[in-house]
Amino acid sequence: MAENKGVMVCGEIIEGKLAPITLEMLGGTRALADTLGEEVSLVLMGSGIGNLASEAIAFGADKVYVVDDPLLADYQTDSYLPVMEKVVRQAAPNILLLGQTAIGRDLAPKLAFRLDTAVAMDCIELSIDPESKLMLGTRPVYGGNARGVYACETRPQMATVRAKAMEPRERDDSGKGEVISIESGLDPSMIRTKIVDKVKEEIVGIKLEDAEVVICGGRGIGSPEAFKDLEALAKLLGGAVGATRPPCDDGWVPSSLQIGLTGKIISPTLYIGVALSGSSQHLAGCTGAKNIIAINKDAEANIFREAQFGVVGDYKKVLPAFAEKLKELLSG
Amino acid sequence: MPNMIVCVKQIADPEAPPGSFRVDEAAKKVLPASGVSQVVSPFDEQAVEAALRIKDAHGGKITVISLGKDFVGDVIKKPLAMGADEMVLLEDAAFEGADSRSTAYALAMAIKKVGEYEVIFCGRQAADWDAGQVGSGIAEFLGIPSVTVAKNVELVDGKVRVERVVTDGYEVVDVSPPVLITVSNELGEPRYPKLKGIMSAKTKPVATWTAQDISADASQLGAAGARAKLLKLFVPVKEAKCEIIEGENPEDAGANLALKLREIKLI
Ligand SMILES: Cc1cc2nc3c(=O)[nH]c(=O)nc-3n(C[C@H](O)[C@H](O)[C@H](O)COP(=O)(O)OP(=O)(O)OC[C@H]3O[C@@H](n4cnc5c(N)ncnc54)[C@H](O)[C@@H]3O)c2cc1C
Numbered sequence: 316m317a318e319n320k321g322v323m324v325c326g327e328i329i330e331g332k333l334a335p336i337t338l339e340m341l342g343g344t345r346a347l348a349d350t351l352g353e354e355v356s357l358v359l360m361g362s363g364i365g366n367l368a369s370e371a372i373a374f375g376a377d378k379v380y381v382v383d384d385p386l387l388a389d390y391q392t393d394s395y396l397p398v399m400e401k402v403v404r405q406a407a408p409n410i411l412l413l414g415q416t417a418i419g420r421d422l423a424p425k426l427a428f429r430l431d432t433a434v435a436m437d438c439i440e441l442s443i444d445p446e447s448k449l450m451l452g453t454r455p456v457y458g459g460n461a462r463g464v465y466a467c468e469t470r471p472q473m474a475t476v477r478a479k480a481m482e483p484r485e486r487d488d489s490g491k492g493e494v495i496s497i498e499s500g501l502d503p504s505m506i507r508t509k510i511v512d513k514v515k516e517e518i519v520g521i522k523l524e525d526a527e528v529v530i531c532g533g534r535g536i537g538s539p540e541a542f543k544d545l546e547a548l549a550k551l552l553g554g555a556v557g558a559t560r561p562p563c564d565d566g567w568v569p570s571s572l573q574i575g576l577t578g579k580i581i582s583p584t585l586y587i588g589v590a591l592s593g594s595s596q597h598l599a600g601c602t603g604a605k606n607i608i609a610i611n612k613d614a615e616a617n618i619f620r621e622a623q624f625g626v627v628g629d630y631k632k633v634l635p636a637f638a639e640k641l642k643e644l645l646s647g
Numbered sequence: 648m649p650n651m652i653v654c655v656k657q658i659a660d661p662e663a664p665p666g667s668f669r670v671d672e673a674a675k676k677v678l679p680a681s682g683v684s685q686v687v688s689p690f691d692e693q694a695v696e697a698a699l700r701i702k703d704a705h706g707g708k709i710t711v712i713s714l715g716k717d718f719v720g721d722v723i724k725k726p727l728a729m730g731a732d733e734m735v736l737l738e739d740a741a742f743e744g745a746d747s748r749s750t751a752y753a754l755a756m757a758i759k760k761v762g763e764y765e766v767i768f769c770g771r772q773a774a775d776w777d778a779g780q781v782g783s784g785i786a787e788f789l790g791i792p793s794v795t796v797a798k799n800v801e802l803v804d805g806k807v808r809v810e811r812v813v814t815d816g817y818e819v820v821d822v823s824p825p826v827l828i829t830v831s832n833e834l835g836e837p838r839y840p841k842l843k844g845i846m847s848a849k850t851k852p853v854a855t856w857t858a859q860d861i862s863a864d865a866s867q868l869g870a871a872g873a874r875a876k877l878l879k880l881f882v883p884v885k886e887a888k889c890e891i892i893e894g895e896n897p898e899d900a901g902a903n904l905a906l907k908l909r910e911i912k913l914i
């Protein structure tokens with residue numbers, strides 16, 4: 316399959332803009348493409364999206380495939396899958412990357428099976444093996460307890476990339492690139508699912524994924540009311556509140572606050588974990604945090620194996636005094 | 648009265664203490680840790696729960712399928728004790744060395760042999776390798792639509808109505824059966840088997856099928872059908888260096904923590 320060339324990124328669009336994960340992949344794949352001496356291309360699917368192609372070029376795409384069709388306004392497996400299949404068969408990329416997002420999680424495995432190749436899901440690192448020239452995808456397995464390095468010999472070599480695993484590059488409006496329009500080839504009868512409603516959870520304040528400070532509460536917080544104290548602390552530090560899975564499962568906080576393997580991936584400057592044990596599945600979502608602080612009454616809790624600083628004690632006693640002192644320091 | 652199929656995988660308890668986790672790097676295998684029990688992968692239990700809720704409301708039949716080896720009877724039969732009707736175990740050396748693709752192929756072939764189905768449920772991902780591919784693969788091999796990461800599934804006017812979790816909310820999706828749905832933890836706690844269920848599980852039909860029983864093409868199975876290659880498996884090294892902030896009492900330690908954060912200019 317020597318004819319397959321190029322690193323292709325499947326783009327995502329959020330509210331009319333290129334999604335952060337797409338910019339990250341455009342930035343991060345450059346090194347892969349350069350090692351192979353190949354181009355970076357981006358696929359954009361949506362409705363009324365032509366103007367985004369130049370954005371993509373400014374952020375590093377050499378080529379942009381645009382598929383513009385009202386049937387692509389919302390993501391549905393049955394519309395995006397045949398379109399991606401068509402684009403990939405036409406462009407024959409060597410490598411194909413999608414984001415580990417609601418879309419990529421759904422689309423990537425189906426596309427891989429249809430193209431009779433393999434995909435490594437949720438990669439945190441991608442590189443090129445110097446000898447075989449194959450792409451190596453490193454992904455957390457066993458709830459983050461271990462890492463697996465995967466490759467495949469079929470083409471395209473596919474991976475989904477975890478949020479924040481790559482860095483976007485600086486915008487460069489002098490960059491040149493080619494824009495190629497492709498017909499979707501869709502007709503409505505191909506789409507077997509119908510979206511009848513979309514329910515959005517309102518986010519007040521800073522988005523968890525974007526926050527520089529995250530105060531995360533665990534099962535030991537004990538009640539929805541007690542989460543209010545965490546909110547006050549987050550506000551004081553200009554940050555956001557997150558949670559482990561149990562407070563979400565118990566309905567103390569919305570499930571959109573869940574951090575971890577199956578929740579949000581965060582990389583704040585400061586993460587304070589309160590009354591949580593530090594399970595591997597939770598920590599899988601915060602490995603990008605620059606400073607981890609833990610408050611837990613159990614000195615043996617796993618979170619102390621990950622934290623830089625910790626306090627062993629009942630959070631109900633530790634936290635108010637901590638917040639009080641912070642207030643004093645921040646106003647002084 | 649829908650016919651439903653649920654695919655469940657037996658794995659080592661994913662919530663075992665992280666400190667007990669070891670791998671054999673040379674063999675690229677996870678070493679069994681002492682005292683860690685086998686369980687039905689948690690999202691798969693939720694998939695069973697999703698099917699049972701439909702059965703509670705509309706009746707129907709639930710067949711559970713699992714591919715693996717060294718099945719522990721009491722563990723793998725938990726779905727029957729919860730209320731599922733029949734079980735098929737796929738056990739054959741030909742299935743070994745599978746990746747997501749060859750696992751999905753074998754399960755799809757078994758589902759074809761089971762025959763009639765309106766809804767197939769899988770977990771969003773198996774809590775060992777965390778791939779999240781097999782459900783989509785089964786749908787692809789069977790040529791049926793799929794909806795992934797569901798938090799609620801109902802039958803409404805002959806259609807399957809799925810609430811699919813997306814970033815910051817969910818979508819409500821309608822689809823006509825047959826359909827494959829992958830289930831997430833937002834669905835809620837799976838039910839505990841009752842004593843009566845545990846007793847009746849002992850008499851429910853459990854079949855064991857080999858590759859031949861499901862008329863599988865050997866070149867698509869196990870290692871032969873795999874496309875993904877695991878080159879390396881390792882446990883990332885951690886430099887344990889947590890500094891415990893002390894104090895006269897917990898309040899004092901809390902205040903000292905704030906001072907520490909100021910000292911290192913984090914705040
Ligand atoms: C496949 C899979 C995916 C998962 N995905 C996620 C995920 O994305 N995110 C996630 O978070 N979890 C996830 N989980 C669940 C995860 O394994 C753990 O069960 C969960 O993270 C535990 O949450 P916790 O630390 O809050 O609770 P626990 O483990 O129960 O810990 C509570 C801690 O609070 C401490 N504590 C109690 N009271 C106090 C007090 N008054 N003061 C101080 N400390 C106190 C206790 O000492 C204890 O350490 C997943 C599990 C599986 C199997």
Ligand SMILES: Nc1ncnc2c1ncn2[C@@H]1O[C@H](COP(=O)(O)O)[C@@H](O)[C@H]1O
Pocket residue numbers: 654655656657688690691694712713714715747750754768769770771772773774776777778779780781782
């Ligand atoms: N060996 C297996 N036997 C039965 N079902 C499986 C098996 N492997 C995966 N599945 C199903 O597919 C889902 C996703 O698995 P995976 O793609 O391996 O993460 C699981 O939650 C199960 O429902």
